[in-house]
Amino acid sequence: MKHTEKELLALKEEVSQMWKLVLSQLEKAKQAFLNDDFELAREVVSREKRVNSFELKIDSDCENYIALYNPVAIDLRLALSLFKICSTLERIADFAEGIARHVIEENCEPFSAEMKTQLRIETMFDTAIEMFSDSYEALDSENTKLAGKILSKDEIVDEIYIHSIKILAEAIRKQMITAECGLHILLVMRKIERIGDHCSNIVEEIVFYIDAKVLKHHKNKVDI
Amino acid sequence: MAIMQKKTEQKIAFTFFRSLSLVVVAILFWILGFIIYNGAGVIDWEFLTTAPSDGMTGGGIFPAIAGTLYLILGSSMVAFPLGILSAVYTSEYAGNGYIIRFIRIMTNNLSGIPSIIFGLFGMALFVNTLEFGDSIIAGSFTLGLLTLPLVIRTTEEALRAIPDTFRIGSLALGATQLQTIRRITMPMAFPNIITGLILSIGRVSGETAPILFTVAAYFLPKLPQSIFDQVMALPYHLYVIATSGTDLEATRPIAYGTALVLIIIVLLMNLLASFLRKKFRKL
Amino acid sequence: MLETKEIHFYYGAFHALKNISMTMDDHTVTAFIGPSGCGKSTFLRLFNRMNDLIPDTHLTGQCLIEGQDIYQKTVDVTTLRKKVGMVFQKPNPFPKSIFENVAYGLRVDGIKDKNFIRQRVEESLKGAALWEEVKDQLKKPAFELSGGQQQRLCIARALAIEPSVILMDEPASALDPISTSKIEDLIHSLKEKYTIVIVTHNMQQAARVSNKTGFFMLGELIEFNDTKKIFLSPEKEATQNYITGRFG
Numbered sequence: 215m216k217h218t219e220k221e222l223l224a225l226k227e228e229v230s231q232m233w234k235l236v237l238s239q240l241e242k243a244k245q246a247f248l249n250d251d252f253e254l255a256r257e258v259v260s261r262e263k264r265v266n267s268f269e270l271k272i273d274s275d276c277e278n279y280i281a282l283y284n285p286v287a288i289d290l291r292l293a294l295s296l297f298k299i300c301s302t303l304e305r306i307a308d309f310a311e312g313i314a315r316h317v318i319e320e321n322c323e324p325f326s327a328e329m330k331t332q333l334r335i336e337t338m339f340d341t342a343i344e345m346f347s348d349s350y351e352a353l354d355s356e357n358t359k360l361a362g363k364i365l366s367k368d369e370i371v372d373e374i375y376i377h378s379i380k381i382l383a384e385a386i387r388k389q390m391i392t393a394e395c396g397l398h399i400l401l402v403m404r405k406i407e408r409i410g411d412h413c414s415n416i417v418e419e420i421v422f423y424i425d426a427k428v429l430k431h432h433k434n435k436v437d438i
Numbered sequence: 439m440a441i442m443q444k445k446t447e448q449k450i451a452f453t454f455f456r457s458l459s460l461v462v463v464a465i466l467f468w469i470l471g472f473i474i475y476n477g478a479g480v481i482d483w484e485f486l487t488t489a490p491s492d493g494m495t496g497g498g499i500f501p502a503i504a505g506t507l508y509l510i511l512g513s514s515m516v517a518f519p520l521g522i523l524s525a526v527y528t529s530e531y532a533g534n535g536y537i538i539r540f541i542r543i544m545t546n547n548l549s550g551i552p553s554i555i556f557g558l559f560g561m562a563l564f565v566n567t568l569e570f571g572d573s574i575i576a577g578s579f580t581l582g583l584l585t586l587p588l589v590i591r592t593t594e595e596a597l598r599a600i601p602d603t604f605r606i607g608s609l610a611l612g613a614t615q616l617q618t619i620r621r622i623t624m625p626m627a628f629p630n631i632i633t634g635l636i637l638s639i640g641r642v643s644g645e646t647a648p649i650l651f652t653v654a655a656y657f658l659p660k661l662p663q664s665i666f667d668q669v670m671a672l673p674y675h676l677y678v679i680a681t682s683g684t685d686l687e688a689t690r691p692i693a694y695g696t697a698l699v700l701i702i703i704v705l706l707m708n709l710l711a712s713f714l715r716k717k718f719r720k721l
Numbered sequence: 722m723l724e725t726k727e728i729h730f731y732y733g734a735f736h737a738l739k740n741i742s743m744t745m746d747d748h749t750v751t752a753f754i755g756p757s758g759c760g761k762s763t764f765l766r767l768f769n770r771m772n773d774l775i776p777d778t779h780l781t782g783q784c785l786i787e788g789q790d791i792y793q794k795t796v797d798v799t800t801l802r803k804k805v806g807m808v809f810q811k812p813n814p815f816p817k818s819i820f821e822n823v824a825y826g827l828r829v830d831g832i833k834d835k836n837f838i839r840q841r842v843e844e845s846l847k848g849a850a851l852w853e854e855v856k857d858q859l860k861k862p863a864f865e866l867s868g869g870q871q872q873r874l875c876i877a878r879a880l881a882i883e884p885s886v887i888l889m890d891e892p893a894s895a896l897d898p899i900s901t902s903k904i905e906d907l908i909h910s911l912k913e914k915y916t917i918v919i920v921t922h923n924m925q926q927a928a929r930v931s932n933k934t935g936f937f938m939l940g941e942l943i944e945f946n947d948t949k950k951i952f953l954s955p956e957k958e959a960t961q962n963y964i965t966g967r968f969g
Contacts, residue, residue, distance in 0.1 A: 218966060286924070286953070287964050604816075606809070607814075608829075609802065610769060610771065610809075611802065612882060617829045621825070
């Protein structure tokens, strides 16, 4: 293996470490929210610092790699993709932290199981996390076939979010929950929805890296 | 210790080489010194400007000096154009085919032929067949043929020493091959060609055998009137007074003087060669 | 416009160029990259018929400049070479003055008008971004210039005969980085007026100076496309392996 290839693989390895960390943040945030687990939420908040320092490290490593090795073609695309993916991962981790903070700051009664099923909030969490781990799978196996699958999952997430607005509005009107708590829930769901969007961005970067196709800002991105 | 040993080996080897080259120089100085010591006394203005007299035991060597200069001039006029042009052809135009290789081998063989054979050939062709008689023109042609291989070879080597990048650079600017030779290759090769030419002149002035049957006169106190006249020449004169003069003992100083003059002429030629070379190299 | 149609080229029995068809537009810089011995320099030399100088070579196919086949019997090689200038790997100024070097092409063309020559020499030196450095020492021997200046002098020499195409065979490979960047800047400004074809071993250089890049391997033109495309997302795996250094 060439020296330059080793450098690039090391970079890829760092990103996958960060990926694992962010994934565990997401899962913990989900557990903390669904179970109102104060302790777990605190853990997520405190771990956010590690994610941030990861981002800085990968940023500078990418810069160094580009500056020193003048990569072209697939090497350049991978370096650029990793650079962007890394900052997206950081954003996703921010959302996980945000969700955890909601858990810490809100003062609501744990909402009813009926409401949970109605909102499909667990499905939403799971789908977003699946998107996230699938996109890792896509990068790791350099498989763009997964991309279509991931992008279609984003539609599910979006659909759940749009639906939740109605349900929450209804619940508030019927005074099943307080307006404050309703907004809290909506904000959390909004964050999950954003996580889905960011996963889509990651997938686009991966497709750019592997196939040199630019998917961004295309209308019908699903049918690759 | 191996390093010490290597160093000692080196020292011994180089001392040996150095002393060998010093021996060569010493021999040269010995010869020169011997001739100067014996010949310098005879040389004066009269020696250089008058004809021999008293059965070669007196007078000067002026006709022989003049004759040698004529022969240098004549053979140059034969050998230089012919040699340079054929060298230009073989090295610039002709590529590297069978014919060219054959020509090259033949040129080399030509330079290996003993000079006395040239003398005999010159006599047969120029003196007898073409009926030039014993004359400057017959001698010049003979000497010219003798030096031709040297001129061709040095010119070829001078041309080949010019890197192809210059030729290609010129051709790429739309110059023809002839323009390239005239404007780039020849001017660049000129200093080295000059050296070859002057070396060949040195050879001409020293040869005895080729002029023996074609031009040289035993004794001819007057200067030639045309190129069909005979002349005296320094090397032949030297040979004559050293071996078959009227009084060998009496002519001995004159022989040394003649030898010195011959050496000085060759030396001057070489000086001129290096002067011209330096001058042209500056351009 | 330069165009080749199904070019095959042989050195003796060696098949050096295999079926190459391509077009190069006016006022663009086209770079050829590829491993040593891939045929890129041979291909470059087709356009001013420098390969004619090598014995025992053989060509089939068409090589067109402005629609005219330059290998037809009616074409005069010296006229062609005045139209298609060339700059070589090692700077090769003639052992003449700076002025005479630039004037050389005009002189062999039979031009005698001194004012015209002087004017053209100045224009050419300006065009090669050398005028400011040498305007006071035009009589100085060209050998006394630095390597980078010598190379720009060779470019000026080529410009003096007003070619429409300039071929460059690794023009910066013998130069230091600063001289190299000057040559590259020069290439950028020259493409306003000339069509430039450059062969280079330095891929970054090809990426920096050219509009289009052709990748040669074993006598074949593997890929020919916009330089951006070649260096960001080449279509052929061989191209990618070569430019990313994974070759062989």
